[in-house]
Amino acid sequence: MDSKPSVIVLGGGVAGMSAAHELAERGFSVTVYEKHHHYVGGKARSVNVPETNTQHPDKFLPGEHGFRFFPGFYKHVTDTMKRIPFTWANGKKNRRGVYDNLTATTRILIARYGKPYIRTIANFPKSIKDIKLLIRDIHQGAETGLTNVEEHFFATRVWQLCTSSYTRRNNDYEKLGWWNYMQADRFSTTYQNLLVQGLTRTLVAANAYTASTKTGGNTFLQLIFNMTSPLVHTDRVLNGPTNDHWLIPWHQYLDKIGVKYFLHHQVTRMDMKDGKISSAIVKNEKGEELVVAADYYVLAVPVECAAPLMNDEIVKADPTLSAVIALAHSVSWMNGIQFYLNEDVKINHGHVIYCDSEWALTSISQIQFWKDYELKDRFNGKVKGILSVDISDWRTTKYEDVFAEDCEPNKVKELVWAQLKKSLNVEGKIVLRDEQIEHWYLDRDIKWMPADKKDEDKEPLLVNTINSWGLRPEAFTAIPNLFLSADYVRTFTDLATMEGANESARRAVNSIITASGKNVPLCKIWPLKEPLFLAPLRWLDYKRWAKGLPWSEHIPLWMKIFLPVWALVCLILIPIQLLRNFILSQI
Numbered sequence: 001m002d003s004k005p006s007v008i009v010l011g012g013g014v015a016g017m018s019a020a021h022e023l024a025e026r027g028f029s030v031t032v033y034e035k036h037h038h039y040v041g042g043k044a045r046s047v048n049v050p051e052t053n054t055q056h057p058d059k060f061l062p063g064e065h066g067f068r069f070f071p072g073f074y075k076h077v078t079d080t081m082k083r084i085p086f087t088w089a090n091g092k093k094n095r096r097g098v099y100d101n102l103t104a105t106t107r108i109l110i111a112r113y114g115k116p117y118i119r120t121i122a123n124f125p126k127s128i129k130d131i132k133l134l135i136r137d138i139h140q141g142a143e144t145g146l147t148n149v150e151e152h153f154f155a156t157r158v159w160q161l162c163t164s165s166y167t168r169r170n171n172d173y174e175k176l177g178w179w180n181y182m183q184a185d186r187f188s189t190t191y192q193n194l195l196v197q198g199l200t201r202t203l204v205a206a207n208a209y210t211a212s213t214k215t216g217g218n219t220f221l222q223l224i225f226n227m228t229s230p231l232v233h234t235d236r237v238l239n240g241p242t243n244d245h246w247l248i249p250w251h252q253y254l255d256k257i258g259v260k261y262f263l264h265h266q267v268t269r270m271d272m273k274d275g276k277i278s279s280a281i282v283k284n285e286k287g288e289e290l291v292v293a294a295d296y297y298v299l300a301v302p303v304e305c306a307a308p309l310m311n312d313e314i315v316k317a318d319p320t321l322s323a324v325i326a327l328a329h330s331v332s333w334m335n336g337i338q339f340y341l342n343e344d345v346k347i348n349h350g351h352v353i354y355c356d357s358e359w360a361l362t363s364i365s366q367i368q369f370w371k372d373y374e375l376k377d378r379f380n381g382k383v384k385g386i387l388s389v390d391i392s393d394w395r396t397t398k399y400e401d402v403f404a405e406d407c408e409p410n411k412v413k414e415l416v417w418a419q420l421k422k423s424l425n426v427e428g429k430i431v432l433r434d435e436q437i438e439h440w441y442l443d444r445d446i447k448w449m450p451a452d453k454k455d456e457d458k459e460p461l462l463v464n465t466i467n468s469w470g471l472r473p474e475a476f477t478a479i480p481n482l483f484l485s486a487d488y489v490r491t492f493t494d495l496a497t498m499e500g501a502n503e504s505a506r507r508a509v510n511s512i513i514t515a516s517g518k519n520v521p522l523c524k525i526w527p528l529k530e531p532l533f534l535a536p537l538r539w540l541d542y543k544r545w546a547k548g549l550p551w552s553e554h555i556p557l558w559m560k561i562f563l564p565v566w567a568l569v570c571l572i573l574i575p576i577q578l579l580r581n582f583i584l585s586q587i
Contacts, residue, residue: 004029005516006294010267013042014498015485016300018080018505024257026520033282035266041247043459044498049441052379059378062241063441064336070102072232073222075526077502084250101245103369104233105350111423113356116143122350124230145190154195157182160551161217162534165542173213175467181213198355215464215494235350239371272313276481296481296512303462303488304328318478323471331460333394335443337416341436344385357419358399360392383438409442462488462496475507483508492527533570
């Protein structure tokens with residue numbers, strides 16, 4: 001075999017780029033084939049809004065596919081970002097590459113129909129203002145509308161998640177929907193919207209009835225644990241458009257380290273010979289089918305694109321891959337709409353969750369986080385602010401008697417704006433006005449079809465549903481030179497995110513390194529991390545689970561005696577761990 005093994009990466013989204021990055025840095029010869037004709041990064045990309053370069057041919061208004069943020073528990077994608085060089089227009093270089101383009105939000109705002117906002121801190125308090133807001137929440141309390149019984153029950157359920165063993169979560173909670181786990185039918189509409197659907201619909205684009213408690217619960221816990229650490233920013237966003245401040249520099253770096261990157265090349269088939277993938281067929285921009293071959297293949301396309309490639313020969317060689325075909329149905333629309341305003345309306349220094357909105361909206365006022373970004377020379381020169389909104393529910397809940405999926409673009413814009421105003425213009429405040437809108441852009445991944453056909457989303461999002469873990473494949477397959485890198489692959493992250501995509505790429509690369517026998521370091525992979533203090537309680541629950549017993553909030557006397565001692569040990573270890581984390585965060 002050649003001393004420099006060759007790898008073809010089919011798909012140039014975050015998963016494909018991550019795999020190419022790790023492979024090239026380890027001395028593999030890498031070629032990427034990406035179907036998009038202009039952009040890299042898949043669903044993570046930002047786009048040039050068509051026909052907005054009216055003042056300068058290269059200066060468009062920026063648009064996005066949908067919701068994105070970089071929680072503090074992300075480890076894989078942020079580690080990669082530290083190895084992507086970034087230079088500002090003035091020649092100044094970021095010390096830690098594009099990672100230094102992440103900026104922390106400070107507030108979370110929950111907006112409701114006709115009710116006061118609920119605003120709280122997004123991180124561990126880091127200023128006097130944060131402490132004042134936290135004290136106000138503790139002593140005055142937000143007007144949630146929840147009863148004491150509802151608050152107590154929800155707190156108990158969260159504590160159950162915190163103290164349940166990983167084994168119970170992976171087995172019992174994987175089969176249990178979030179709606180049933182939270183017993184939403186027992187309680188009020190406020191409880192359902194604020195605490196049950198507020199997590200699943202707005203944060204992970206899932207339906208509370210079918211979302212796995214394991215996946216949703218683990219993610220929810222990570223966000224809570226992040227907020228208890230003074231060294232972690234729970235919610236971070238980029239300080240500029242995604243392409244400019246991450247993906248284009250990444251593409252340039254991949255080119256620099258020798259990755260061959262072909263845009264407008266879509267994989268249409270993989271062929272086998274002697275039990276291995278012998279070649280792949282990719283269609284170029286002219287419609288020509290090209291036969292490409294390498295030692296190893298990384299299939300890094302989304303699940304709905306991977307499923308048609310699982311032909312009979314491939315499934316016969318690895319029967320587990322038939323599950324990918326079934327998994328391809330577990331996708332949902334999650335798309336963005338941007339409102340370009342003639343005022344910079346800074347609704348909140350962070351994300352806004354519209355918990356009563358029928359279409360599960362979230363938003364962020366972007367310009368406040370974008371460093372040195374000028375809007376005056378784009379479009380008509382009047383745009384001063386960008387309100388970026390994500391629509392997570394397109395087909396399960398109606399607003400004004402229609403689903404979002406059934407609306408034409410102008411109607412989507414009109415009804416999204418109406419839900420925003422209904423949530424923000426409360427108690428006599430007028431935050432949004434129709435005359436503020438200079439332009440708007442709805443994700444072009446949605447293809448509006450004739451009346452007799454169903455509209456399509458060309459890039460839907462994988463949604464983790466009850467008991468779907470068994471359908472998800474590993475990064476390696478029974479075919480010795482075929483590997484999978486995508487957010488549907490089994491990972492610690494267990495969620496369709498940039499983090500999950502990057503982790504899956506690392507797993508695929510590690511498998512290729514092992515298969516090739518190449519003497520290079522494996523990619524680092526981090527499990528989700530939970531507080532050490534809770535470990536004895538998780539162990540206690542594991543013992544109960546092994547005996548076939550349910551979780552119990554009862555703590556035996558001997559454990560009550562042990563916990564203060566354990567807490568003291570943790571207190572001794574915490575400063576050491578904090579110092580270690582601080583040092584690691586600086587390199």
